Amino acid sequence: MIIKNLNFAYGEKVIFQDLNMELPTGGVTCIMGGSGAGKTTLLNCISRQLRFDGNIEYDKDGVSFAYVFQQPRLIPSMTVEDNIKFVLPKDLSKEQIQERVNDIIVKLQLEECRKSYPGKISGGQAGRASLARALVTDCDVLLMDEPFKGLDVKLKKEILNLLIPLIRQKSVVFVTHDVEEALAIADRVFVFERKENSCVRVKGQIDVMQCCKETTCKDESDRDMYGEKLNQIRKEIYGLLTL
């Protein structure tokens, strides 16, 4: 994904001015930065929810998206299972739909609440249902906007462990404030900065996967979160975020 001269403003408030970025196909790109740094706005531009000037080019035509929002955004009048089915293309047969839905429900451990309405399930189950809805699609780009916001550490870890193997083959843009989340999941990290009355700039870019490869990690699931190399990256990200 190549972002070329991206310009966007909310009225008088300029967010992006000639922003240029290149996000490689495949792997997880993490976008970090303070509040109001334009992270969610970038996702909304990528998913074409916002109209912008400039170009966002993809390596193929008709790119499809899935989006995991900060809030689960489940339809209250549908069961968890129907919420997952809702986003599947209508050209699939009933059997194909059922097979895909069953598969993702098992993978994300949602069997217990598949027939429940969103109002009757826990926050963790709602979060997993929202992930299931995104992952059941055969999307080219998966956008995730702080999907674990508000979840406790244990639940977050559980969901991350379920999620990592499922997104390995996808191109993911993952927005988070949490450095540990980024270290656990990201292949590369972009840190955004937006000072008062100015537009967003990319303050730093770190190739996490490359650093992992140089050390002991074979893939995402094999990361030594407290190893020397990741500790160095942790410090670097904290530095970019706080300076």
Place this chain on the structure above:
Amino acid sequence: MNKKKVYQILNYALPVVTLVAIVAIYAIVSKVVDVELIAPSVGATLKEFFALFSQGYFYKAVGGALLRALIAYVLSFALALILAILTKFCAPLRRAFSPIVALVRVLPTMSLLLLALIWFKSFQATVLVAFCIIFPMLYTGFCDAIEGVDKDLIEMARVYGVDKRRLVTKLYIPQALPSVFTSIKSSIGLNLKLIISAEVLAQTADSMGLYMQLAKLNLDTAVLLAWTIVAIVIGGIIEGVVSLIAKKAVKWL
């Protein structure tokens, strides 16, 4: 017995207690006044109430009122729904239509009825009056219901490329249903009340309103009260059926 069970019993028992209390208070008032013409006894009223069921004109009057109420409500409902959908997607139409709705909303019921009686026959006049009151209520309610559909959910559906048909049937309609039922519940009882009021003034043949007016002219207060109870029972049944349908249709709440 646990608190939940007590609460459940109270939930059902309290309305019955209130109803019995109202009847008891009326019985005391009737006893104190002791004039059948002003406040007939509960027994005399109930006797007249049950006597109505053996009269052929009773069924004609009730059927007539229900038919007029049904026509007025169906017309109001259909037009309000169509216009609410059209104005949602066409802002100029909404602006063009707003003064008409505002005008109909503030139009005094009596002047409307008197004008309708000059222009139309009593059947049409009663229907028109109920329509003119119910339609703006439903229209406003339906507009609010459509506006109230969660924008975040619509945005979510668009990102996932959900087609328009599914967006309407699976998202807009179910999301709007609770508010639609609230509008229906608050207007359907009023609709019947308006029809009966209009029947009284329009002297519609074979109508509940006409028999109420006749009872008043004959100073037969017990009969008037009996017809009032009939209207209350019918209104209660209609609202009960709507509540039941709403409960079935909006089962996720």
